[in-house]
Amino acid sequence: MRIERAMLADLARGAGFLGSGGGGDPYYSLLLAEAALKRRGPVELIPLSSLVDDALVVPCGWIGAPTVSVEKLPNGREAVAGLRRLETILGRRIDAVLPIEIGGGNGLAPFVAAADMGVPVVDCDGMGRAFPESQMAIFNIRGLSACPSVVTASCGALTVIETDDNLAHERIARSLSVALGGIAHMVEYPLSGAQARAHAIAGSVSAAIATGAAIREARAARQDPFEALAEALRATGLYPHCKTLFDGKIVDLERETRGGFSVGNVIIDGFGGQGRMEIEFQNENLIARQDGRIRAMVPDLITIMDRETADTITTERLKYGQRVKVVAAAAPAMLREESALRFVGPRAFRLGTDFIALENLDTAETK
Amino acid sequence: MRIERAMLADLARGAGFLGSGGGGDPYYSLLLAEAALKRRGPVELIPLSSLVDDALVVPCGWIGAPTVSVEKLPNGREAVAGLRRLETILGRRIDAVLPIEIGGGNGLAPFVAAADMGVPVVDCDGMGRAFPESQMAIFNIRGLSACPSVVTASCGALTVIETDDNLAHERIARSLSVALGGIAHMVEYPLSGAQARAHAIAGSVSAAIATGAAIREARAARQDPFEALAEALRATGLYPHCKTLFDGKIVDLERETRGGFSVGNVIIDGFGGQGRMEIEFQNENLIARQDGRIRAMVPDLITIMDRETADTITTERLKYGQRVKVVAAAAPAMLREESALRFVGPRAFRLGTDFIALENLDTAETK
Structure with missing residues (x-):
């Protein structure tokens, strides 16, 4: 599915709901993603099942306190800086990105990187919603390693984390987010295509878009947006x-x-x-x-x-x-x-x- | 000068004084350094002036609260792990190491890495004593960058920091030391031979050894160790x-x-x-x-x-x-x-x- 700039608002609306109150307010993420697609054109959203086994796919997202994220604005290059460093570390190009969590602003975060890097977004995520801590991702639950991960901040600082212990990884990344002003971008849990297919939560990006569209359409038709939301959610199957x-x-x-x-x-x-x-x-x-x-x-x-x-x-x-x-x-x-x-x-x-x-x-x- | 295992105790004693109360208690660092020299043989201490312009020389040391360092023991591989990673990042081998600060246990820290890696220690340091914060090194005062730096911990976690801002670097490294349990090893301010010659504090390692030896000898001769200390310090010129x-x-x-x-x-x-x-x-x-x-x-x-x-x-x-x-x-x-x-x-x-x-x-x- 080709994601046009005009569809991002539906994604933001749907991801807002799926955030369960978190994942960061989608407003700034929407502005950033819209600007990226205006600059670079549409982004491809590809099905999880289409990934080849040895593809390199990388989750992106912001870590920190949402209260800070609405006051300390990104420079817009954090995700690309982190992903490019990960490419250097792993010695190969990234084939696609995905949201570490579909909820809130983080549901939109990978679209900025995807547009700037010319790679697709995979229709899946690592949490099916938003959670506050890194080890709550399905990839940790299923035993994969968060590392190498790369934390980048709006000031230009970049840190690479390597540890086998995903709880230590969360603790380290959290303290970095605090030292970096309360919010930072992180790429973590780099996945092979086979790992992503086996463990990622499939269809959550398109589910967010459909949910957001349903609310918008119900409002336009002067119908109950809550009924439309419930119906759209059930229709996703997720x-x-x-x-x-x-x-x-x-x-x-x-x-x-x-x-x-x-x-x-x-x-x-x-x-x-x-x-x-x-x-x-x-x-x-x-x-x-x-x-x-x-x-x-x-x-x-x-x-x-x-x-x-x-x-x-x-x-x-x-x-x-x-x-x-x-x-x-x-x-x-x-x-x-x-x-x-x-x-x-x-x-x-x-x-x-x-x-x-x-x-x-x-x-x-x-x- | 060839540093034999038996000389390390003098170094520890002298570095203890030069620490101005800090730099970490030299006791554990001494045990680690003695074990390393027992395993690998003596370490060369080379004059700062002998470095060629394009040598790669790297300061080592522990960051954190000394109160923690006496309770949370190192695994002994932290410095080598950090230095090896720096070699990978910079794409070349390290030619020599030096103490980021001569004071306290940190005056001995590079001897462990030097023995294990088969490289010399340069007779100099970055502080001429010990200071609590990374940006207090002469290398920051003289405008050099702390990064890339590598922080390693006894649990095996490794983080790479890159920022142009040495104050941000200290803040990030400090928060990492806390997240990693209160103490961590850091390699920072990687230097060319020319930079080290221009800015490092020359002769501080041999000054520490001479000072420590003077105290030991005065004690053995039943003379006043404080007078011996003062005389030895003045004789260093530093x-x-x-x-x-x-x-x-x-x-x-x-x-x-x-x-x-x-x-x-x-x-x-x-x-x-x-x-x-x-x-x-x-x-x-x-x-x-x-x-x-x-x-x-x-x-x-x-x-x-x-x-x-x-x-x-x-x-x-x-x-x-x-x-x-x-x-x-x-x-x-x-x-x-x-x-x-x-x-x-x-x-x-x-x-x-x-x-x-x-x-x-x-x-x-x-x-």
């Missing part, structure tokens, strides 16, 4: 369940930038006597409780959206008084496997509960 | 003034590991009604005040030593009740130039005073 959990007004918000993350919680007062919903986040929304009862939890998606426009409100954009709907969606099946829940389930975030799937939660006993 | 500032007992000590440094201050009660001396440190001793009057300050050396043996007590080894002498020495002339004081003078450490040389302080009005 996100089989979706429901609107809550409808209300933000009445309290605690948020701080700590340890390289944006962490906190938000409280929403329901309209029509629905009670209250509290959502905890670490870059991404992690768990939603309604009057103490869990309604959704990681790795399932929880996204807070403007209740009129269905625009996603990322965690760094939350404000007192916003009128919102909270929408949850089932995570892709690969993230709900036992081996994945070790890294991306509620206990990985110290939430004190086992994972219960969104579609089972309303009948399950939880508190 | 450290033209030396005096014992104070003699007393440690009665108070505040020390914490913060931001990747060991910081604090120590109070010494004088014997024979001398009053009190307070010394502030950031890895290294920075300023010594006797009853409020400044007696010595960076970049001049201030070292706290056991009052009987003249063994250096590095800042992380200070303890309540130790009976000590405080010895100060004039820094090498290159460190007292105006351009150097910007980076290593008292204002670089926010000490609120201009630099006054040790030999002028007792007559100057200070408080």
Whole structure:
């Protein structure tokens, strides 16, 4: 599929939802990607299944606190600088790039590099949504190495990381993102085509585009964008369940930038006597409780959206008084496997509960 | 000069003094260097003036908090791993190594790599003592780039840093040292032979050996080791003034590991009604005040030593009740130039005073 500049806004809208509140506000990433495609022309989006075994494909994305990303702007060359260095290290050209996470601005990040380098983007990603930490990528869950990885910053600094330990890699990269001002670009988990085919989450880029388009079309047709969103998500096959959990007004918000993350919680007062919903986040929304009862939890998606426009409100954009709907969606099946829940389930975030799937939660006993 | 294993203890003793309390306790570095020379034989110490213009010579040393270095032991391969990677990056072999700082354990660090790689150590260093931060090296003062640099850790993690900004380089390397557990090895400021000849502090390794030998010999002959130390330092030509500032007992000590440094201050009660001396440190001793009057300050050396043996007590080894002498020495002339004081003078450490040389302080009005 040829991605024209005009399609990027749909991608941004869909990736915003899939970010579960994180992955960075898509706005600046959209501007950068639009500028890149204007400069270089359309980018090819190729199916994951089309990769040959020995292709070199590389995930791209930003690491850091989204609260910083909206204030400290990129220079636009970070991704290419990192990818070119990786080519030098590996002694070969990169055949294609992909988003390390489809969610938020990171869903658009590889399009800048793809346009500038003249390579395609693979229709897949490493998280099926957005997660706050590098080792939460499916590639770590499946035992692949994050390294060599390359971290680049808007000041021009470049660092290469090599370690066999993907948790140490996250710790090192996180501290670099802090030292570099709170946000940096990283290329990591360089993959062979065979590895990508076996482990990446297929179809997530086109799923984001379809989801974003559905919201846009529903708005234009004066239909309910939330219904259109749910239908589009189900149609992707990747996100089989979706429901609107809550409808209300933000009445309290605690948020701080700590340890390289944006962490906190938000409280929403329901309209029509629905009670209250509290959502905890670490870059991404992690768990939603309604009057103490869990309604959704990681790795399932929880996204807070403007209740009129269905625009996603990322965690760094939350404000007192916003009128919102909270929408949850089932995570892709690969993230709900036992081996994945070790890294991306509620206990990985110290939430004190086992994972219960969104579609089972309303009948399950939880508190 | 051929450095035999038996000479390393003198080097450790002398480097201990030149560390001004920092550079890491020489004990473990001595064990590692002795083991390396036992394994591989003696190491050549070559004069700085013997380097050909296009030689590649590389400073080595540990970065981090000395308080951590005495608890988290190296695996012994950190320096070689970093140097080998630098060779790959630069596409050529390293001709010789040198200590980034002669002070403390870092004065011995390059001997491990030199023995294992079969290259000589150059009789020079980058600080003429020890300083807590990377940009305090003479190579930064003289406008050379720290990068590419390679940080390696005992866990096997390796990171390459590239930036034109040596202050950013220090910030990045410091945060890496923290992420890697508080201490890491770094090769930085790769130099041509011509650059090393123009800017390195010549003769500091042999000065450390001579100083350490003088203390040992004085002890064996039951002479005053402090007099022997002062005489040996003056004889080097590098450290033209030396005096014992104070003699007393440690009665108070505040020390914490913060931001990747060991910081604090120590109070010494004088014997024979001398009053009190307070010394502030950031890895290294920075300023010594006797009853409020400044007696010595960076970049001049201030070292706290056991009052009987003249063994250096590095800042992380200070303890309540130790009976000590405080010895100060004039820094090498290159460190007292105006351009150097910007980076290593008292204002670089926010000490609120201009630099006054040790030999002028007792007559100057200070408080």
